[in-house]
Amino acid sequence: xxxxxxxxxxxxxxxxxxxxxxNTFALEHxxxxxxxxxxxxxxxxxRSMTLTIGGTSYRLNSAVRPVSEAERWAAQFQFGVGLxxxxxxxxxxxLFLHKLREKLxxxxxxxxxxxxxxLFFYAMNHYNLAALLQDPRIHVIVDExxxxxxxxxxxxxxxxxxMQQQVVSVHxxxxxCFPEAYQRFFQRLQENDERIMVNxxxxxxxxxxxxxxxxxxxxxxxxLTMIEDLRKAIPKNVPVIIVSAGxxxxxxxxxxxxxxxxxxxxxxxxxxxxxxxQDILPDLTIxxxxxxxxxxxxxxxxxxxxLVCDIEANPEIVRLHSGRKxxxxxxxxxxxxxxxVNKDRADIGSGGSVATAAFALCYQLEFETILLIGQDLAYTxxxxxxxxxxxxxxxxxxxxxxxxxxxxxxVRTRGDWIAYLRWFENAIQVIKxxxxxxxxxxxxxxxxxxxxxxxxxxxxAVAVFCKEKFDFSMAFEQVKPSLTANExxxxxxxxxxxxxxxxxxxxxxxxxxxxxxxxxxELDRMIKLNRRIEEAKLPLTxxxxxxxxxxxxxxxxxxxxxxxxxxxxxGIADELQRLSADTxxxxxxxxxxxxxxxxxxxxxxEACVGIEAMLEQY
Amino acid sequence: MQELKEEIQALSMKISAVxxxxxxxxxxxxxxxxxLILLSVESVTGQLFQYKQKHPEAPFDQSQLILVLTEAMxxxxxxxxxxLADTLEYELKELLLEIEAGL
Numbered sequence: 069x070x071x072x073x074x075x076x077x078x079x080x081x082x083x084x085x086x087x088x089x090x091n092t093f094a095l096e097h098x099x100x101x102x103x104x105x106x107x108x109x110x111x112x113x114x115r116s117m118t119l120t121i122g123g124t125s126y127r128l129n130s131a132v133r134p135v136s137e138a139e140r141w142a143a144q145f146q147f148g149v150g151l152x153x154x155x156x157x158x159x160x161x162x163l164f165l166h167k168l169r170e171k172l173x174x175x176x177x178x179x180x181x182x183x184x185x186x187l188f189f190y191a192m193n194h195y196n197l198a199a200l201l202q203d204p205r206i207h208v209i210v211d212e213x214x215x216x217x218x219x220x221x222x223x224x225x226x227x228x229x230x231m232q233q234q235v236v237s238v239h240x241x242x243x244x245c246f247p248e249a250y251q252r253f254f255q256r257l258q259e260n261d262e263r264i265m266v267n268x269x270x271x272x273x274x275x276x277x278x279x280x281x282x283x284x285x286x287x288x289x290x291x292l293t294m295i296e297d298l299r300k301a302i303p304k305n306v307p308v309i310i311v312s313a314g315x316x317x318x319x320x321x322x323x324x325x326x327x328x329x330x331x332x333x334x335x336x337x338x339x340x341x342x343x344x345x346q347d348i349l350p351d352l353t354i355x356x357x358x359x360x361x362x363x364x365x366x367x368x369x370x371x372x373x374x375l376v377c378d379i380e381a382n383p384e385i386v387r388l389h390s391g392r393k394x395x396x397x398x399x400x401x402x403x404x405x406x407x408x409v410n411k412d413r414a415d416i417g418s419g420g421s422v423a424t425a426a427f428a429l430c431y432q433l434e435f436e437t438i439l440l441i442g443q444d445l446a447y448t449x450x451x452x453x454x455x456x457x458x459x460x461x462x463x464x465x466x467x468x469x470x471x472x473x474x475x476x477x478x479v480r481t482r483g484d485w486i487a488y489l490r491w492f493e494n495a496i497q498v499i500k501x502x503x504x505x506x507x508x509x510x511x512x513x514x515x516x517x518x519x520x521x522x523x524x525x526x527x528x529a530v531a532v533f534c535k536e537k538f539d540f541s542m543a544f545e546q547v548k549p550s551l552t553a554n555e556x557x558x559x560x561x562x563x564x565x566x567x568x569x570x571x572x573x574x575x576x577x578x579x580x581x582x583x584x585x586x587x588x589x590e591l592d593r594m595i596k597l598n599r600r601i602e603e604a605k606l607p608l609t610x611x612x613x614x615x616x617x618x619x620x621x622x623x624x625x626x627x628x629x630x631x632x633x634x635x636x637x638x639g640i641a642d643e644l645q646r647l648s649a650d651t652x653x654x655x656x657x658x659x660x661x662x663x664x665x666x667x668x669x670x671x672x673x674e675a676c677v678g679i680e681a682m683l684e685q686y
Numbered sequence: 687m688q689e690l691k692e693e694i695q696a697l698s699m700k701i702s703a704v705x706x707x708x709x710x711x712x713x714x715x716x717x718x719x720x721x722l723i724l725l726s727v728e729s730v731t732g733q734l735f736q737y738k739q740k741h742p743e744a745p746f747d748q749s750q751l752i753l754v755l756t757e758a759m760x761x762x763x764x765x766x767x768x769x770l771a772d773t774l775e776y777e778l779k780e781l782l783l784e785i786e787a788g789l
Binding site: 127128129131132133137140141143144238240241 | 775
């Protein structure tokens with residue numbers, strides 16, 4: 069086998085997604101960005117690579133001793149024992165990465181982001197990349213082949229506990245060769261960090277409430293409709309209007325009347341009162357937030373509008389709304405329960421706000437045309453919402469800034485809106501990158517510019533898209549509840565089983581806490597005596613290690629584990645993050661590991677008690 | 687003479703340290719280090735040229751030294767850090783150590 073065949077075989081075995089992207093790329097005969105690649109011999113066995121882009125040449129390796137250069141380059145990195153994510157911009161001829169690989173810790177994840185497909189295929193043809201491609205710690209992303217893969221990998225591997233330990237490195241000269249991709253690479257990293265912080269803030273604020281709401285809302289399961297079933301009832305070519313409550317909504321509410329019956333109007337919870345004031349009933353309304361005030365749904369007419377709700381939404385709203393309900397998402401505990409009857413589905417992800425959730429819903433329903441109105445994501449004067457209302461966001465501390473407005477100037481926005489703005493832009497980019505046939509029209513007529521959308525006035529958009537008649541209520545009438553009585557019975561048994569699981573976990577945790585404390589004492593003694601002894605030879609530490617493994621395995625396998633995790637982690641997140649940091653000393657790291665585990669177990673024990681009490685209603 | 691030899695050896699070590707900075711893309715540290723190197727290079731070459739005037743039979747070629755320094759300056763002007771590091775490490779340093787051995 070030549071290099072290409074061997075490398076492709078390894079790609080097929082270890083990087084399936086990229087392998088398929090390579091094949092599709094070849095089949096479609098897509099053009100790559102033009103790069104001229106030259107190589108020269110050096111004093112060592114490896115060659116030096118030079119790229120010529122737009123008439124300028126960039127030498128990627130030392131022309132004299134590239135191996136020695138790569139060794140000296142890699143010498144700057146030290147990796148700890150914990151999970152650490154390294155993002156490297158550029159593959160080049162792989163020399164730097166081979167040397168970096170030699171330094172990776174057992175739990176280090178290396179994400180190689182290569183912007184150029186041409187360069188990637190060149191390396192696959194001319195270099196033996198076997199060591200990199202078969203290393204399970206290494207993930208290769210080729211931006212031109214798979215533009216969303218980097219974002220996905222960051223979501224998969226970077227979390228609140230390891231985000232501070234992230235390492236970012238750049239292949240020499242790559243930032244000059246690929247300046248736009250370089251910007252995109254850092255933008256992805258920044259967006260991911262922001263996403264983690266928004267999630268962390270949300271979780272910290274709502275962790276107990278999420279658990280409580282989930283358990284209180286389970287009663288809706290027998291009658292609810294799942295998204296898959298809703299999808300079957302609505303033609304994809306029906307234009308969808310997502311009505312949000314931004315200040316610009318006041319401008320064009322009246323025009324919605326003419327769109328009714330010629331589109332699917334989805335109204336977010338905060339905007340429903342404005343629509344009802346105008347006597348316009350949306351086709352669907354959506355609520356996902358755990359603390360959304362019940363006042364939004366107190367109008368009697370709300371119950372006649374089917375409600376898309378998250379299982380974590382305010383249970384008062386869910387109870388007050390007596391009409392039909394569509395389940396928004398399927399994750400955590402609910403996902404485990406639905407898996408009992410093979411009805412679990414992939415997590416949609418809400419993007420953090422009800423408007424982003426409405427957009428994600430439309431994506432899931434595979435609509436071809438989405439119109440956004442009232443989606444300002446910016447202030448109008450001091451107003452944050454329609455009707456001249458000013459309201460602060462929970463993520464406001466992330467900062468306020470000015471962003472490009474739809475009119476071309478600048479407009480003032482705030483922390484949480486920036487996160488949602490980026491989410492919309494990313495989502496639209498993903499739609500484009502994946503080749504989906506979907507147009508997103510921003511008909512807000514004000515606020516921040518959402519890159520990737522087409523700008524239209526609502527009047528124009530309604531005239532262009534809302535021509536055909538469409539009666540949603542008639543279509544929805546044909547849709548039956550998604551779970552049969554027998555399926556719900558099985559789920560109900562699962563809920564009851566959860567209480568037994570909690571009792572079993574709590575008992576095991578008590579023993580686990582005791583063992584972790586003993587291990588900390590034993591390891592502390594070794595540190596004081598300055599003795600370096602293998603962990604296997606420390607009886608209490610070894611015992612605690614195996615107990616922790618068994619206990620973690622048992623609790624993670626429990627149906628109720630997502631609830632436990634939600635309930636327990638939020639209050640101790642900062643301390644866990646502190647204890648997760650690498651101290652540079654393996655014994656101290658182990659002490660911190662057992663302290664961290666102990667802390668988590670104490671929180672989990674408390675969570676077991678709290679959740680058990682909530683489950684009594686079942 | 688011993689002093690000059692020691693100065694060349696010290697300069698060689700500085701060159702290696704700065705080359706590391708360049709190879710590790712620590713540009714700010716590298717160019718700070720370059721300032722020190724340039725001062726040392728000025729001092730060492732000044733002494734070497736004086737020595738050559740007094741001892742024309744000395745086994746080194748001034749023009750070769752000038753050529754390497756010119757190459758380094760060109761790489762510096764072009765901000766081609768890899769080329770600059772290569773020139774410093776594998777041409778200037780090797781040439782200086784060769785001269786030092788022959789003194």
